[in-house]
Amino acid sequence: MEKRSLQRDLIKQNLASRYDHPTADMVYSSIREDLPNISLGTVYRNLRFLVEHGEALSLKLGDGREHFDGHVEPHYHFICTKCGAVEDIFMKEIPICEEAAKHCSGTITGHHTYFYGFCNNCKSDN
Amino acid sequence: MEKRSLQRDLIKQNLASRYDHPTADMVYSSIREDLPNISLGTVYRNLRFLVEHGEALSLKLGDGREHFDGHVEPHYHFICTKCGAVEDIFMKEIPICEEAAKHCSGTITGHHTYFYGFCNNCKSDN
DNA sequence: ATTATTGCAAAGATTTTGCATCACC
DNA sequence: GGTGATGCAAAATCTTTGCAATAAT
Numbered sequence: 001m002e003k004r005s006l007q008r009d010l011i012k013q014n015l016a017s018r019y020d021h022p023t024a025d026m027v028y029s030s031i032r033e034d035l036p037n038i039s040l041g042t043v044y045r046n047l048r049f050l051v052e053h054g055e056a057l058s059l060k061l062g063d064g065r066e067h068f069d070g071h072v073e074p075h076y077h078f079i080c081t082k083c084g085a086v087e088d089i090f091m092k093e094i095p096i097c098e099e100a101a102k103h104c105s106g107t108i109t110g111h112h113t114y115f116y117g118f119c120n121n122c123k124s125d126n
Numbered sequence: 127m128e129k130r131s132l133q134r135d136l137i138k139q140n141l142a143s144r145y146d147h148p149t150a151d152m153v154y155s156s157i158r159e160d161l162p163n164i165s166l167g168t169v170y171r172n173l174r175f176l177v178e179h180g181e182a183l184s185l186k187l188g189d190g191r192e193h194f195d196g197h198v199e200p201h202y203h204f205i206c207t208k209c210g211a212v213e214d215i216f217m218k219e220i221p222i223c224e225e226a227a228k229h230c231s232g233t234i235t236g237h238h239t240y241f242y243g244f245c246n247n248c249k250s251d252n
Numbered sequence: 253a254t255t256a257t258t259g260c261a262a263a264g265a266t267t268t269t270g271c272a273t274c275a276c277c
Numbered sequence: 278g279g280t281g282a283t284g285c286a287a288a289a290t291c292t293t294t295g296c297a298a299t300a301a302t
Contacts, residue, residue: 003276003281024267039284044267046282060186064292065266078230091229096220097241103217104204106245113239115223119232129256129301150292165259170292172257190267191291 011046015070023065080119141196149191206245
């Protein structure tokens, strides 16, 4: 049976408070300011735990590392293919899952969409 | 200026011929049957090259490794969250980008959607 | 001849894990 | 007391890279 720990609480809280889609190491650095003895392994273990329990999202932002998002309400991500900036997109959901369900052989329970393009800083210079 | 190589040709050809979204290592194993001396580094270098030139897609399927897809025509992916099976979904595009563009500050040039759920094999057993 | 590409092996980066200890129920 | 969680460090995994040799233009 699952037990509570200060470490996991702080990790959840850290994810909830930020919108920068951090990597495990970024969460680690941040939490170490309050809890200097926390270990990187614990951060990894808890992030994995949260993802597997639907309390965090795992994102692929294009740099090879795993990124995390503590905001699990449905939303989308825009990634600048030039500078790598990431922006949340909150919008009314389009019934894309219903449409997709007609074309696949399983049962769709969720989806995740990444949008790619140029952010305003990068769109000017080619 | 870019030069041609047997290795790159075979890698492209390998990706074009398969629909199993292989990892670099899977491509490597497969090509080694015809070209036993090809090195893993070459496979990685060329896959990265292809992705950066829009000739292959890089996919995150949930196992931590990078997967590749040589079929760059617009399509979607369904991933079984239980067994990890991946299925291509080809369907008429829904104007999700146009909608998203209204809610983001950059210029959207592409998107990629992952659908999650249970495949037919896994949906029965909870 | 020039230079992109290769094979090899080493290095780099990221993530996972074994284990003794600690803390929650 | 039992067992889930932690800290630490080592290991495992995956990917990139330096370099001399090779091959394409």
